[in-house]
Amino acid sequence: MSTDTADTREARDAPTVRATERPPAGDRVVATVSHVVLGFWSLLVIIPLLWTLLSSFKTSREIFASPFGLPADWNFDNYVSAWTTQGIGRYFLNTVIVVGCALVIVMILGSMCAYVLACYSFPGRRFIYYSMLAGLTFPIFMAIVPLFFVLKQIGLLNTLPGLILTYVAFALPFTVFFLYPFFRALPKEISEAAEVDGAGEWRRFFQVMLPMAAPGLASVAIFNFLGLWNQFLLPVALNTKRENYVLSQGMASFASQAGYNVDYGRLFAAVVITVVPVLVVYAIFQRQLQGSVSQGTSK
Amino acid sequence: MTASSLVPLTDAATAPPARRRSRRPLTFDRVSFFLVFLGLPLALFLFIVVWPFAQAIWYSMTDWTGFTPDMSFVGLDNYQKLIHDDIFMTAVWNNVQLAVVVPFVTVVLSFALATMVTVAGASHGRVRGLRGSGFYRVISFFPYTVPAIIIGLIWAQMYDPSSGLLNGLLTGIGLDRFDSFPWLGDTLTAMPASMFVIIWGFVGFYMVLFVAAIKGIPSEFYDAARMDGAGRFRIAWSITIPLIRDTVQTAYIYLGILALDAFVYMAALNPGGGPDNSTLVMPQRLLETAFAKGQFGLASAMGVVMAIATLVFAAIVFTVNRLVSGDDDKAGRA
Numbered sequence: 001m002s003t004d005t006a007d008t009r010e011a012r013d014a015p016t017v018r019a020t021e022r023p024p025a026g027d028r029v030v031a032t033v034s035h036v037v038l039g040f041w042s043l044l045v046i047i048p049l050l051w052t053l054l055s056s057f058k059t060s061r062e063i064f065a066s067p068f069g070l071p072a073d074w075n076f077d078n079y080v081s082a083w084t085t086q087g088i089g090r091y092f093l094n095t096v097i098v099v100g101c102a103l104v105i106v107m108i109l110g111s112m113c114a115y116v117l118a119c120y121s122f123p124g125r126r127f128i129y130y131s132m133l134a135g136l137t138f139p140i141f142m143a144i145v146p147l148f149f150v151l152k153q154i155g156l157l158n159t160l161p162g163l164i165l166t167y168v169a170f171a172l173p174f175t176v177f178f179l180y181p182f183f184r185a186l187p188k189e190i191s192e193a194a195e196v197d198g199a200g201e202w203r204r205f206f207q208v209m210l211p212m213a214a215p216g217l218a219s220v221a222i223f224n225f226l227g228l229w230n231q232f233l234l235p236v237a238l239n240t241k242r243e244n245y246v247l248s249q250g251m252a253s254f255a256s257q258a259g260y261n262v263d264y265g266r267l268f269a270a271v272v273i274t275v276v277p278v279l280v281v282y283a284i285f286q287r288q289l290q291g292s293v294s295q296g297t298s299k
Numbered sequence: 300m301t302a303s304s305l306v307p308l309t310d311a312a313t314a315p316p317a318r319r320r321s322r323r324p325l326t327f328d329r330v331s332f333f334l335v336f337l338g339l340p341l342a343l344f345l346f347i348v349v350w351p352f353a354q355a356i357w358y359s360m361t362d363w364t365g366f367t368p369d370m371s372f373v374g375l376d377n378y379q380k381l382i383h384d385d386i387f388m389t390a391v392w393n394n395v396q397l398a399v400v401v402p403f404v405t406v407v408l409s410f411a412l413a414t415m416v417t418v419a420g421a422s423h424g425r426v427r428g429l430r431g432s433g434f435y436r437v438i439s440f441f442p443y444t445v446p447a448i449i450i451g452l453i454w455a456q457m458y459d460p461s462s463g464l465l466n467g468l469l470t471g472i473g474l475d476r477f478d479s480f481p482w483l484g485d486t487l488t489a490m491p492a493s494m495f496v497i498i499w500g501f502v503g504f505y506m507v508l509f510v511a512a513i514k515g516i517p518s519e520f521y522d523a524a525r526m527d528g529a530g531r532f533r534i535a536w537s538i539t540i541p542l543i544r545d546t547v548q549t550a551y552i553y554l555g556i557l558a559l560d561a562f563v564y565m566a567a568l569n570p571g572g573g574p575d576n577s578t579l580v581m582p583q584r585l586l587e588t589a590f591a592k593g594q595f596g597l598a599s600a601m602g603v604v605m606a607i608a609t610l611v612f613a614a615i616v617f618t619v620n621r622l623v624s625g626d627d628d629k630a631g632r633a
């Protein structure tokens with residue numbers, strides 16, 4: 001995808017900046033004010049995160065002594081105890097399993113569905129498309145009670161497969177909706193050429209169309225990963241067995257279960273453990289994420 | 300789903316209709332292809348998403364308590380009960396406050412920051428962004444990727460009366476009355492403090508969205524406005540906002556849907572609903588009614604109320620946008 005973000009534009013503009021003479025005073029004032037405001041906002045974003053990181057190395061006593069103090073000795077005790085005794089390791093593993101499986105399944109089902117909706121015409125196509133859109137808009141809370149009993153009936157309540165199934169179903173509308181324009185934009189001639197060469201419907205999809213839609217698949221997969229990793233309501237309502245907890249609900253129960261006796265150092269360490277995967281994804285795909293947001297508006 | 304914020308931007312529905320294909324014989328390849336490619340996803344969607352939504356409407360008109368098969372139809376009794384349920388009405392009111400404040404503040408703030416990033420550069424020559432804007436965008440976008448529950452937990456610690464960083468900073472600069480001020484435990488501050496957390500998490504995302512929209516505006520518009528002597532604020536107000544109106548509308552609707560939910564943030568900041576239920580939101584009451592009290596009929600009615608609130612909010616935003624743009628058209632012609 002073409003991402004004409006500020007960076008590329010800045011790069012292009014760089015020579016003109018140097019070519020012009022000193023900007024007038026008014027410009028400098030505006031630029032300074034902008035830098036101050038944007039800098040202030042950036043600090044407001046960074047400080048809580050850095051403070052969390054710092055606190056994750058402190059003992060509870062140190063945390064209560066002063067919010068500013070540095071940890072007396074830097075070690076990973078909090079991380080180790082959060083991972084083992086607090087069950088964060090278990091929750092982490094559950095989350096990886098659930099999000100990993102759901103992500104793979106929803107990307108496969110979603111791209112198949114989007115491909116058929118985008119590239120074939122048949123009665124009811126439009127209706128399916130709009131009911132997917134409606135499925136995105138309605139609050140999940142409306143469906144949560146019946147969903148609980150649907151899963152109970154098929155025996156998947158409080159199980160990881162049940163959670164995976166629900167994740168897939170609720171991520172499907174987003175996936176289809178966002179992949180639809182990608183398949184739509186693919187040149188039909190290539191598929192037709194493959195057909196002339198004798199490739200069946202299945203083969204044309206997996207060997208011709210799907211690889212061409214790869215950029216679209218990548219950005220949808222990133223957004224789905226974040227959405228599923230951060231999912232909270234579905235597990236809280238549908239997955240109440242402690243050994244099956246995912247990270248988000250494990251964190252919530254960790255924070256609330258002990259009331260005022262929470263081991264804060266451990267809590268901060270658990271917070272860092274939960275954030276690290278999304279931080280890694282963000283660091284790697286930052287450009288692509290912002291690019292997708294930008295691209296959305298230009299359509 | 301949280302990731303849905305992007306969806307309406309790609310207005311795929313307006314794409315040209317699919318090419319008509321000539322009729323083909325129904326080979327095994329073709330039949331199996333359609334069954335799997337369309338049938339499988341749709342079956343899942345119908346069974347796990349559509350079917351529960353439909354059932355919710357039926358349940359909301361019964362007195363079902365869940366674990367027994369008997370339920371009787373009670374019409375709109377549940378809805379009547381909700382109107383007389385003071386705690387639920389408090390929750391509705393809290394969600395309404397959130398839906399009024401959060402989208403407005405987030406959109407204004409992210410628009411202001413986006414404007415600074417894009418057009419705060421020199422006032423002559425080409426329209427260009429601020430130096431180092433990439434850095435600001437990368438930093439402020441990051442909270443969008445952090446799980447909402449974690450954002451809530453981090454800020455719950457920030458607001459902690461004795462060990463939180465906020466009171467530490469405030470007393471550090473000499474404001475001693477904040478020594479152990481309970482931001483989340485005081486009826487006056489609990490709601491604004493919670494609203495701030497939600498806004499903090501979303502400003503960066505919408506800033507990036509607005510930056511992209513502003514960059515999509517042809518620079519001739521800005522050149523012409525400058526030629527006519529328009530200042531920066533005038534340009535932002537009369538050129539930028541009208542031209543990115545649809546993006547603003549999308550942002551507003553998504554933020555509204557989020558504010559009418561707000562469950563995760565509130566569950567992290569004040570699991571019990573806050574002092575005097577001042578931060579209790581509808582979903583919290585719904586989950587309690589359903590899974591703690593077993594009043595599934597009543598809880599389903601709450602879910603339906605939430606859905607209606609979402610639709611009403613979207614309708615209001617669409618109407619306001621249409622009215623405002625209608626005025627502009629008239630002014631333009633006059």
